[in-house]
Amino acid sequence: xxxxxxxxxxxxxxxxxxxxxxxxxxxxxxxxxxxxxxxxxxxxxxxxxxxxxxxxxxxxxxxxxxxxxxxxxxxxxxxxxxxxxxxxxxxxxxxxxxxxxxxxxxxxxxxxxxxxxxxxxxxxxxxxxxxxxxxxxxxxxxxxxxxxxxxxxxxxxxxxxxxxxxxxxxxxxxxxxxxxxxxxxxxxxxxxxxxxxxxxxxxxxxxxxxxxxxxxxxxxxxxxxxxxxxxxxxxxxxxxxxxxxxxxxxxxxxxxxxxxxxxxxxxxxxxxxxxxxxxxxxxxxxxxxxxxxxxxxxxxxxxxxxxxxx
Numbered sequence: 001x002x003x004x005x006x007x008x009x010x011x012x013x014x015x016x017x018x019x020x021x022x023x024x025x026x027x028x029x030x031x032x033x034x035x036x037x038x039x040x041x042x043x044x045x046x047x048x049x050x051x052x053x054x055x056x057x058x059x060x061x062x063x064x065x066x067x068x069x070x071x072x073x074x075x076x077x078x079x080x081x082x083x084x085x086x087x088x089x090x091x092x093x094x095x096x097x098x099x100x101x102x103x104x105x106x107x108x109x110x111x112x113x114x115x116x117x118x119x120x121x122x123x124x125x126x127x128x129x130x131x132x133x134x135x136x137x138x139x140x141x142x143x144x145x146x147x148x149x150x151x152x153x154x155x156x157x158x159x160x161x162x163x164x165x166x167x168x169x170x171x172x173x174x175x176x177x178x179x180x181x182x183x184x185x186x187x188x189x190x191x192x193x194x195x196x197x198x199x200x201x202x203x204x205x206x207x208x209x210x211x212x213x214x215x216x217x218x219x220x221x222x223x224x225x226x227x228x229x230x231x232x233x234x235x236x237x238x239x240x241x242x243x244x245x246x247x248x249x250x251x252x253x254x255x256x257x258x259x260x261x262x263x264x265x266x267x268x269x270x271x272x273x274x275x276x277x278x279x280x281x282x283x284x285x286x287x288x289x290x291x292x293x294x295x296x297x298x299x300x301x302x303x304x305x306x307x308x309x310x
Contacts, residue, residue, distance in 0.1 A: 011255060013138045016147055019251030021046070021205035021213065021222070023150045025229035026236070026243045027157055028201025034161065034238055035194035036174035036301035040096030041081055042202050043226025044103025049074040049203025050210040051107040054119055054217045057207075063122040067146065067207050074203020075196045077103055082195040086188050089305045104220065114217045122146070122212050146208055151244065153201070158240035170194060174299035177306040187306045202226065224277060237297050 025042050032039050052073030057066025081099050084090040124131075125148065127141040161167035170190060173180045177187045209221055228250050236242030 009135055009138050013142060014255045015248060015252045016139070016143060017213065017251075018254045019247040020147055020150045021208045021225050022229050022232060022250055023154070023244060023247035024205035024208065025202040025226055026232040026247060027150075027154055027240060028198035028205075029229055030233050030236070030238055030240060030243055031157060031161075031170070031201075032194050032198035033233060033302055034174045034299055035170050035191045036177055036299050036304065036306075037085065037191050037195060038092045038096065038303040039078070039081055039099075039195065039198060040093055040230065041077070041099025041103065041226075042096075042198075042229050043222060043224065044100035045074040045077050045199045045202035046103075046206035046209070046222045046226045046229075047107045047220070048077045048103045049206030050221050051111040051114075051206075051217065052203065053207025054114060054117075054210040055110065057119040057211055058114060058117055061120050063120050063211055066119060066211050067204055070207025070211075071200040071204040074206065075200040077203075078195050078199025081199075082192050085305065086191055086195075089307060092303050092305070100226070108219045111217045111219070117217065119211050119215055121215075144212060146204075146212065154240050154244045161240070171299075174301055177301045177304070181306070181308060187308075191306075202229070205229075227277065234298075238299065 025046055029039065029042055049070035053066040053070025056069025057063050060066070077099065080102075081095055084095045085092050122144045124142060125145050127137075130141040131137045133141070161171060169180070169185055172183075173185065173187050173190050180190075181187050205225070206222055209225065210217055214221055232243055232246040232250065235246045
């Protein structure tokens with residue numbers, strides 16, 4: 001394999017772009033899980049966001065409205081999950097899996113008339129001379145606004161969970177929803193807000209896939225990114241900045257496998273391709289164990305339904 005053919009500046013810049021969909025979906029799911037809700041429907045919300053964002057961008061000619069449409073699409077789908085699990089007290093794991101299957105089917109139906117179309121281009125942020133700096137310019141100042149938004153939302157969630165009253169209440173609900181309820185907090189309302197925020201972030205991440213990463217619509221375009229986002233939340237021990245690092249790690253694997261293939265690697269590219277998904281399966285198996293969940297410092301009420309009269 002010829003490593004000299006790899007341009008590491010381009011590689012790192014591409015890594016930052018590749019990590020955006022996973023990072024947005026993962027930070028949204030982190031907020032959901034810190035509120036004590038386990039939503040396995042991230043993949044479904046992402047692909048609905050991808051198709052809604054693509055349709056909105058094509059029909060309006062505005063990439064920004066495309067991302068807004070993706071966020072709205074993901075939030076609406078998450079509302080179905082919220083009603084089923086928070087009002088009807090359905091099992092969260094089963095409902096999340098059903099949400100993913102529903103999202104995959106609905107996205108295929110909605111997008112059948114948009115196959116082969118190209119969305120409007122999402123332009124880069126004009127940093128002027130900064131973008132022309134050697135090495136630093138392409139890595140830090142050569143991206144569209146969503147790349148910077150993804151980093152900003154990580155910082156906002158970290159600050160909100162750590163330093164605000166709302167963050168303290170959210171964490172209290174996730175640790176012990178009965179105690180939070182006894183203090184007068186509306187557990188269902190708090191969890192509803194968290195679930196819709198998570199859906200909006202997943203939908204926006206999906207829209208980034210169809211508008212920037214792969215600027216077209218095809219069935220199954222998210223290709224399991226939602227499952228990777230779920231694994232990253234666990235890897236990060238439910239801490240925002242670790243979510244960003246984990247997203248860059250998985251984004252780096254994605255970019256590296258493509259570049260290694262182009263460079264003529266002797267290692268079958270399929271091994272690198274399946275690595276993130278194997279790790280995802282391993283993490284979900286660990287999560288299903290009570291001991292594994294405790295060892296990873298998961299929120300104590302994660303996955304438990306709340307009933308005010310219980």
